Amino acid sequence: MGLLEGKKALVMGVGNKRSIAWGIATAFQREGADLAFNWPNERLKDNVLELVATLPNHESIPVGPCDVSKQDEIDKFFAEMDRKWGRLDILVHSIAFAAIEDLKSVMSLTYNAVDRVVPSYNSMAMAKAVLEAETRYLAADLGPHNVRVNAISAGPLKTLAxxxxxxxxxxxxxxxxxxxxxxxxxxxxxxxxAVFLASEWSRAVTGATIFADNGFNIIGVTE
Ligand SMILES: NC(=O)c1ccc[n+]([C@@H]2O[C@H](COP(=O)([O-])OP(=O)(O)OC[C@H]3O[C@@H](n4cnc5c(N)ncnc54)[C@H](O)[C@@H]3O)[C@@H](O)[C@H]2O)c1
Incomplete structure (x- = not known):
């Protein structure tokens, strides 16, 4: 039996097969989760639909438009998710918009440009710093509702972003x-x-930023 058997997981942020979100989705699928996806715009819609079509039982997978910069799309998307699933156990990415009484685990992706200087990261570094702080504050706010909020700080990957x-x-x-x-x-x-953070194995972990970077973040000086 998989670690996420029967869990309902919305994975937002799949753009193509190199997306971190797709790596997370395939790991969740392997562990038995039910998946749902969004596409952010018409340009990426076909990519998302083609990838979803490679999954088992893809006909029953909820997938629809949701550009998170458009409140009306967020509202419509989550109303549709509510109609189809009625509950959400896991939300990947930081769009904490589902009814909190249903959620169990929220996670977002960050980068080590928060703690170290990466000049070309520009304003994204500030955005990620806020995201990591938000992770801690949300974890404190939602903890009494038994909702855990964490961030994964991934090493560099050649994705679209x-x-x-x-x-x-x-x-x-x-x-x-x-x-x-x-x-x-x-x-x-x-x-x-992400499977670990979504599963019961991490039930004592909240407000954390976990590095998935082969330990690069600990290095100060090397020989
Ligand atoms: N690639 C890296 O080196 C790296 C390292 C650490 C963290 N991250 C973070 O991981 C996350 C995923 O990025 P990725 O590297 O997989 O790249 P990606 O380009 O594959 O994924 C980014 C996704 O953001 C989505 N998106 C953009 N604007 C949107 C909007 N307005 N509404 C809804 N969705 C929108 C797109 O669907 C796209 O698929 C990002 O938060 C990124 O900052 C990436």
């Missing part, structure tokens, strides 16, 4: 050279951390 960060290739070379485990991470490895 990652490729937009200048210096991502050098960051990946640095991982191979200097990270304690001397290699880059994969989307699947982030997916496995």
């Amino acid at each position: 990652g490729s937009a960060v200048r210096g991502i290739s050098q960051a990946r070379d640095l991982m191979v050279e200097k990270a304690p485990l001397r290699r880059n991470i994969t989307q699947d490895e982030v997916g496995n951390v």
